[in-house]
Amino acid sequence: MGISLKELLLAALFAGLTAVGAFIRIPFPVVPLTLHMFVVFLAGLYLGPKVGMFSQWAYLLLGLSGVPVFSGGGGVSYVLSPTFGYLLSYPFAAWIAGRIAYGGPPTLMRNLRASLSALLLVYLLGTLVLSLNLNFIAGKDVSPVRAIQIAVLPFIVPDMLKALAASLLALRLRAANGAGRP
Secondary structure (H helix, E strand, O other), X not given: OOOOHHHHHHHHHHHHHHHHHHHOEEOOOOOOEEOHHHHHHHHHHHHOHXXXXXXXXXXXXXXXXXXXXXXXXXXXXXXXXXXXXXXXXXXXXXXXXXHHHOOOOOOHHHXXXXXXXXXXXXXXXXXXXXXXXXXXXXXXXXXXHHHHHHHOHHHHHHHHHHHHHHHHHHHHHXXXXXXXXX
């Protein structure tokens, strides 16, 4: 269950791409719109579950170690950020996307199902942590419905477009590599 040098390099590349995606953003209240999700989808869809997840753990640990790779900076104190649940979900989302995408022949529908399953996990964990943060750390009374209005509804269409774009790109990348692992 080791990881090859090529897989390690690809994981590092995708960790770096996730960091770049953090800084390509459109400001929204509380949670900015970034290209994180596009890279998380692509990591799982292209690299597969193990290497895709590893790439996102590398990104997360890099940011928590103090390197300012998150859209709001970095450091261990970031665990108290309202958006930390989204970041925490990335390794698991990449794993789910990769697991589903590599569960059969590469198709657009399989990739979309994989990306949307990953997105659902990100929304669940991210919104849960956001709600807990706002209610218990920020001291605001935010209902679960309000948390969804803040953290999910504004992002559904852009995230679905990112899922589609990542799904199409992953198909092309995998086809260029003989539909196998990179």
